[in-house]
Amino acid sequence: MESKVSILSSMGLKPESSPREWPVFASTISAGFPSPADDYIENSIDLNEYLVQHKEATFFLRVQGDSMTGLGILNNDLLVVDRSLPVEDGKIVIAAVDGEFTVKQLVHSKKGCILKAANPAYRDIIVDPENDLEVWGVVRWAIHKL
Amino acid sequence: MTAVNRSIALIDCNNFYVSCERVFNPALKRKPIIVLSNNDGCVIARSQEVKDLGIKMGVPWFKVQNLAMHHKIIVFSSNYTLYADMSNRVMKIISKFAPNQEVYSIDECFLDLTGFKHLGLTDYGQRIRSTINRLVGLPVCIGVGASKTLAKLANHIAKKCSVF
Ligand SMILES: [Mg+2]
Numbered sequence: 001m002e003s004k005v006s007i008l009s010s011m012g013l014k015p016e017s018s019p020r021e022w023p024v025f026a027s028t029i030s031a032g033f034p035s036p037a038d039d040y041i042e043n044s045i046d047l048n049e050y051l052v053q054h055k056e057a058t059f060f061l062r063v064q065g066d067s068m069t070g071l072g073i074l075n076n077d078l079l080v081v082d083r084s085l086p087v088e089d090g091k092i093v094i095a096a097v098d099g100e101f102t103v104k105q106l107v108h109s110k111k112g113c114i115l116k117a118a119n120p121a122y123r124d125i126i127v128d129p130e131n132d133l134e135v136w137g138v139v140r141w142a143i144h145k146l
Numbered sequence: 147m148t149a150v151n152r153s154i155a156l157i158d159c160n161n162f163y164v165s166c167e168r169v170f171n172p173a174l175k176r177k178p179i180i181v182l183s184n185n186d187g188c189v190i191a192r193s194q195e196v197k198d199l200g201i202k203m204g205v206p207w208f209k210v211q212n213l214a215m216h217h218k219i220i221v222f223s224s225n226y227t228l229y230a231d232m233s234n235r236v237m238k239i240i241s242k243f244a245p246n247q248e249v250y251s252i253d254e255c256f257l258d259l260t261g262f263k264h265l266g267l268t269d270y271g272q273r274i275r276s277t278i279n280r281l282v283g284l285p286v287c288i289g290v291g292a293s294k295t296l297a298k299l300a301n302h303i304a305k306k307c308s309v310f
Binding site (some may be wrong): 054055056057083084096099100101132134136 | 174283
């Protein structure tokens with residue numbers, strides 16, 4: 001299925017939600033050795049702060065489809081999209097093409113703008129001047145459950 | 147004592163509820179759209195295409211239902227959670243351009259730009275406008291005047307002429 005995105009109904013971070021800080025442990029996870037019992041708390045993490053740089057310009061979208069799996073974006077992922085980020089070559093973007101949202105990698109080429117899929121089963125979208133293309137925002141995070 | 151010649155801006159989102167719906171649905175671009183009040187009683191927002199058809203603000207829905215059907219107008223029930231979220235974003239963005247902001251309604255606010263004249267108010271206004279458009283996708287109009295009333299008037303003129 002072509003990767004489309006739908007905007008979540010609750011788009012903003014809840015203004016009333018107090019920052020939730022979780023401890024971050026300093027030791028890295030090593031496979032094989034048990035980590036020392038006296039792990040100390042290096043810092044704390046607030047996931048809102050970690051995931052959202054520009055609150056006013058950040059929106060959450062849900063992915064439907066598997067055309068971007070090669071770049072780590074899976075069906076049903078939650079995307080964190082930041083409209084304040086510059087739209088640059090190679091970025092993964094939310095684009096509106098002829099009135100429909102899609103998530104793709106933006107690549108500039110001699111032929112013009114290409115919205116590249118990251119799954120060999122899908123064709124890239126070569127944007128010609130007749131298409132109505134708007135880059136809606138740049139994807140910063142894709143969140144999925146392991 | 148001479149009064150300081152003040153520059154007050156009124157920043158107002160164009161067709162606010164309609165524009166909010168459009169941000170999240172690109173298929174709605176250039177389509178005629180209306181938003182209805184709670185329990186779908188009255189028309190409370192119209193896209194330019196609908197205004198051009200002569201459908202007035204506040205008119206009961208049943209009075210224009212046939213006309214709307216005839217012109218394939220897309221109709222939304224109001225989604226205040228969405229509009230409030232977008233309003234908060236817009237107001238926060240604007241607040242970063244000058245310290246003295248007065249939020250006047252869900253989609254408009256006054257901003258005292260008196261101290262920013264040296265930057266050129268037309269340029270500064272354009273910057274505010276393009277920043278809002280880039281960050282949240284909403285179109286706004288800005289009117290500047292020596293008082294709130296004059297700012298409001300200037301905004302009204304800006305809307306009609308669609309230049310600034
Ligand atoms: Mg307005």
